[in-house]
Each structure stands twice: as C-alpha cells, then as structure tokens.
Amino acid sequence: MKLYHSSTVVVEHPDLKHSRDYLDFGKGFYLTSLKEQAIRYAERFLLRGQTAFLNKYEIEENFPNNG
Numbered sequence: 278m279k280l281y282h283s284s285t286v287v288v289e290h291p292d293l294k295h296s297r298d299y300l301d302f303g304k305g306f307y308l309t310s311l312k313e314q315a316i317r318y319a320e321r322f323l324l325r326g327q328t329a330f331l332n333k334y335e336i337e338e339n340f341p342n343n344g
Contacts, residue, residue: 280308281315282332285322291334308334 282288291306298304309315312331319329 278310278336278338279312280310280334280336281312282306282308282334283315283319283322284330284332285327287330288332 282291293304293306296304296306300307315331319331322329
C-alpha cells in the first residue's frame with residue numbers, strides 16, 4: 278500500500294514525539310492513500326512561500342488472519 282504525507286521537510290522516519298498537540302484529529306502523523314489529496318495539501322505550503330515535499334511510504338499489507 279502506498280501512503281503519502283505532505284510536509285515542509287523530508288520525513289524519512291516518522292515519529293509522534295514531533296507532532297503538534299492540537300491538530301484536527303488529535304496528535305499524530307497524518308497519512309493519506311490519495312496522492313492528489315497530499316499534493317493539494319503540499320500546494321498550501323507553496324502558497325505560503327514555504328518549501329513542500331511529498332513524502333511517500335510503502336507499507337506491506339501482510340496482516341494476520343484472525344479468522
């Protein structure tokens with residue numbers, strides 16, 4: 278599965294300790310599977326004169342079978 282995160286920096290190793298406390302859905306590292314959504318969010322950084330990076334992560338989908 279491919280997941281995306283827009284940021285003003287490259288995030289090679291995500292961690293929660295650098296997350297802000299009061300985000301829309303609480304503290305966390307937000308990801309989306311929708312590349313277009315991540316691009317639109319990155320464009321917001323560019324409009325503010327900041328740099329923008331589209332970080333992409335590949336996650337294996339090997340979940341244990343509980344049934």
